[in-house]
Amino acid sequence: MEVIEVEGGHPIEGEVTVEGAKNSALKLMAATIMAPGVTTLTNVPNIADVHVMGKVLKKLGATIDVCDQHTLCIDTSGVDRWETPYELVAQMRASTAVLGPLLSRFGKAVVAMPGGCKIGARKIDMHILGLEALGVKFKIDHGNIHASAPNGITGRVVTLDFASVGATENLMMASVFAKGVTTIDNAAREPEIVDLANMLCEMGADIKGAGSPIIEVRGVKKLHPVTHRVVGDRIEAGTFLAIGGLMDRPITVKGFEPQHLGLVLRKYEEMGLTVERGNRCCTIYRKGPIHPIDIQTLPYPGFPTDMQAQTMCLLSMSDGTCIITENIFENRFMFASELNRMGSDIKIEGHHAIVHGVKKLSGAQVKSPDLRGGAALVMAGLVAEGLTTVSAIHHIDRGYEHFVEKLQSLGAHIVRTNIEDTEEELAS
Numbered sequence: 001m002e003v004i005e006v007e008g009g010h011p012i013e014g015e016v017t018v019e020g021a022k023n024s025a026l027k028l029m030a031a032t033i034m035a036p037g038v039t040t041l042t043n044v045p046n047i048a049d050v051h052v053m054g055k056v057l058k059k060l061g062a063t064i065d066v067c068d069q070h071t072l073c074i075d076t077s078g079v080d081r082w083e084t085p086y087e088l089v090a091q092m093r094a095s096t097a098v099l100g101p102l103l104s105r106f107g108k109a110v111v112a113m114p115g116g117c118k119i120g121a122r123k124i125d126m127h128i129l130g131l132e133a134l135g136v137k138f139k140i141d142h143g144n145i146h147a148s149a150p151n152g153i154t155g156r157v158v159t160l161d162f163a164s165v166g167a168t169e170n171l172m173m174a175s176v177f178a179k180g181v182t183t184i185d186n187a188a189r190e191p192e193i194v195d196l197a198n199m200l201c202e203m204g205a206d207i208k209g210a211g212s213p214i215i216e217v218r219g220v221k222k223l224h225p226v227t228h229r230v231v232g233d234r235i236e237a238g239t240f241l242a243i244g245g246l247m248d249r250p251i252t253v254k255g256f257e258p259q260h261l262g263l264v265l266r267k268y269e270e271m272g273l274t275v276e277r278g279n280r281c282c283t284i285y286r287k288g289p290i291h292p293i294d295i296q297t298l299p300y301p302g303f304p305t306d307m308q309a310q311t312m313c314l315l316s317m318s319d320g321t322c323i324i325t326e327n328i329f330e331n332r333f334m335f336a337s338e339l340n341r342m343g344s345d346i347k348i349e350g351h352h353a354i355v356h357g358v359k360k361l362s363g364a365q366v367k368s369p370d371l372r373g374g375a376a377l378v379m380a381g382l383v384a385e386g387l388t389t390v391s392a393i394h395h396i397d398r399g400y401e402h403f404v405e406k407l408q409s410l411g412a413h414i415v416r417t418n419i420e421d422t423e424e425e426l427a428s
């Protein structure tokens, strides 16, 4: 069993550069289906989720050249299938991002129905309702969603009940070639949605308003391939900044736009951390105690759910008590019980976590509950007394490239290593 071992208490400081955003790269890769030919994506993170999206595209008939470690040349001229099987959707729910592009290109798509996942049910009803409003017919059969637009896709006003990232992206991509104008009302506003809209416009699409709650898509006849650079990963950046917040020496994070972490950085300043925003970089360190502050996760520009665990880790060492409220995913506090094994004092009441700050954490064997929770356990290990062993690190590999190596470069005493499976692991 591969694990990450961290010896806590060593000073960490220096500079680290983040990769392109996972949540953008996956959708940009899916969008290449709509522009037959070779699209070149640069600044693509070399992470497990990107590899899965690569498999999805290949299954559909695309070819992918890895031109260098972070550049993918994706040739979608040979895409001649429209089915995405369960084995890939089960590995990564974001595989459902091909639904909109396949509908755009072929007027039909078959995508396996995603099941529940560890952070909650993660339904796709809003994707389906929105696409139905545009004239797409759905049939669910043997666990697959069969979508077809027999009369083409027709622009309409679609109002989302909730500003869902995935539904906004699928609707935006499905309406690129629609007849007339599609208006997505209560659209998600994440920077990754703006990145997707920017690339689609570079390809020839007519999309206005991305980054605001109302996106307007005017149908065009065709898209052409382009070269596009993936926006920097604000969540990878936020993770290193949270780590810096635990340290009394500065950490500088480069390769992202600090305004994409607007509220996170303001909250970190309220905690008493020193934050220096620069041009595509940010420096952070702690001068005194961490003050307790309440946090609630909300769609962008609210506090990102993807920064909740890392921030909980920071607040677990504050000099008081605070409440973290999770509004996006119903099951995203599993990290808390693992952190409690390291000596934190966190109680969960429904979708609230009551965090009583403690003076120190102590190293323990812990298991990554999910992607961000796994990174936050490694973060806790950096300040805990003694050795922390984090297992189930495949979760971390889904979204962080060279996480261990980057932390080593900052001075952390951390390694990836193989240990023998315990009986409990073998039984699980």
Ligand code: UD1
Pocket: 022, 023, 024, 026, 094, 120, 121, 122, 123, 124, 125, 126, 127, 128, 162, 163, 164, 165, 166, 167, 188, 299, 305, 306, 328, 329, 330
């Ligand atoms: C994306 C991000 C994820 C991030 C999340 C919220 C990717 C690959 N993942 O996930 O990292 O945490 O945004 O910022 O980009 N919902 C429904 N019905 C729907 C769609 C969503 O009930 O049709 C619910 C989900 O179950 C969830 C909430 O809405 O509770 C948010 O989902 P959504 O914004 O769609 O997130 P994802 O696109 O899945």
